[in-house]
Amino acid sequence: MEPILSVKDLSVSFNAFAGKVHAVRDVNFDLYKGETLAIVGESGSGKSVTTKAILGILAKNGHIDSGTIMYQGQDMAKYKEADFYKIRGKRISLVFQDPLSALNPIMKIGKQITEALILSKAIEKSKAKARAIELMEAVGIPNAAERYDAYPFQFSGGMRQRIVIAIALASNPEILICDEPTTALDVTIQARILELINDMKRERDLSVIFITHDLGVVANMADRICVMYAGRIVEVGTCEDIFYRPAHPYTWALLSAMPDLHTEETLFAIPGAPPNMLHPPKGDAFAARNKYAMKIDFEKEPPYFKISDTHYAATWLLHPDAPKVEMPDILKHRIARMREEAGYEIG
Template identity: 60%
Template sequence: MSQNILEVKNLKINFSTFAGTVQAIRNVSFDLRKGETLAIVGESGSGKSVTTRSIMGLLASNAQIKSGEIKFKGQDLLKESAKEMDHHRGNDISMIFQDPMTSLDPTMTIGKQVAEPLLIHGKISKENALKRAQEVLELVGIPNARARMKDYPHQFSGGQRQRIVIAIAIVNYPEILIADEPTTALDVTVQAQIIDLMRELQEKLETSIIFITHDLGVVAGIADRVAVMYAGKIVEYGTVDEIFYEPRHPYTWGLLSSMPTLDIGSHKLASIPGTPPDLLDPPQGDAFAARNPYAMNIDFQAQPPFFQVSETHYAATWLLHPDAPHVDPPAAIQRRFAEYQKLLQAGQVENPIEGSLNE
């Protein structure tokens, strides 16, 4: 098993607002192994971005980290000074943000912006930094990179701007790359190109990736493991196959059932009723109980612990308790599982979900 490069333990983050204290992150724990891609999935407001921004030390001024550890190669980043975090940020750990136009400076040429992280960290001379910038722009697939280094962000397409943002993030060859919904603003064809690019870069640079998204189709194409977040907590995590074909949490069932595929046929696309809870006053029991068609009395009374499904698969749902009644997953989940079993028996390794989305 690969060594953990990042370990987040029992992280709790609150936000002070005029309405009161929002308990945004509630006892989140996960790890990231060297060279792997961990996808964090969930609805808007589930806590995905707040969790990863805390790793970078980029939380808003009204945020308070109440407890927990964020260990990078054994060092707790929450105990690091501002100067030490400046060294890590953009050097050891980099981030790709969702909208490239807000990430790029419209008044600076692309070459200078890609070279800037090298100069900030004082690694090489300006001349060599510009040479490295050209190499990285070529690496991420910018045509005629040498000439285009003198161009400005508005002279590039949306997909090219996202490639430039990726170039800025990897120019220092970071050990961890956090991608915060990097394909959301792009069309489907460009999304696929960016996903392929990130896979290629990971192989070449041996970078570990945390990929934040609400798009489960994207997860199927890039992730090794998946953590599903809801209302500031991780409710299920496992390998990508376990989450897609043998999910155990009703929230994961809902997310997968609402994901369109080309083979959906006459089956009605499902949706998750209701809205996430107000984290100014989190519910006493399972935060998903009010939206869960399979909820039992205990779901409204106590938060479920994590139950182990396999060595790599855990889910926080009372349905896994030995005394809970048997509940079959929705028909859409059963169809995917049956398809997966057929592929296993045939000895095929292709991901049928990925294929159905990208055909």
């Protein structure tokens, strides 16, 4: 099966006053038709920069150093702004983290959706209003026709995010990129937005890239997960691979740090802080925060080791000569319970 989008050896940097910031380093992933690919990691890991590079919306001081972004047989890493006009918001759409900053506060909601329809040439101008109301209804806006002339401030946070999703879907895109779309919402509304994205994906056969710092958010919606740290993907696998058979110490740490209502144990916190990407570490970027780190972790960056046909991780712990290290007990117990609840045999 051919991927709909293929990112190979992508490196992105920013020219800052203090020097060159290496934000994304040799990132590789494929996105397939109809799947949800989650990219997970702490703030500053390079998740959003990767998707901005795909859409050509990097800051002025940012640039692609190397790599390819293949879509429809063309390398978007070489695109000029005029080339992106044919793709951005038409074939590939973006749902932003903060709906308030994504919406024009002094423009009526309906007009913002109709403008997206007209600019994308998805429909004739005379039919744009009717289609906008249909989109509002599709994303769950009650009394859509009556609220067509409302302003963003007249909607709740969850409803504003639904409007942003409606605008993103206006052009019938093939790919929907969701950049932490539920971060600013409370847990109940968050669940509804995730359900909406899932519904839209199924109904429209969308391919989705979902960016988040919270593994728990993608547990019930991702098909595959890329775990990103210090600008590099350190582990990739199916949802089951990552949640039930994690292999990289950073993935162990992320899973251990997830809030758990089933235990009274103190919430785990990952020690230390991510490295300064003005000067990327020589070896494994996570080594300084990894209690299982070996001497080689500080000297040489690990390659990707194959765990299965769907599961790869970049950690020296998977080398045949590495000492046997088991994941933390807190994570073992959590995975055992998750497997039991999901009906998997524990082994």
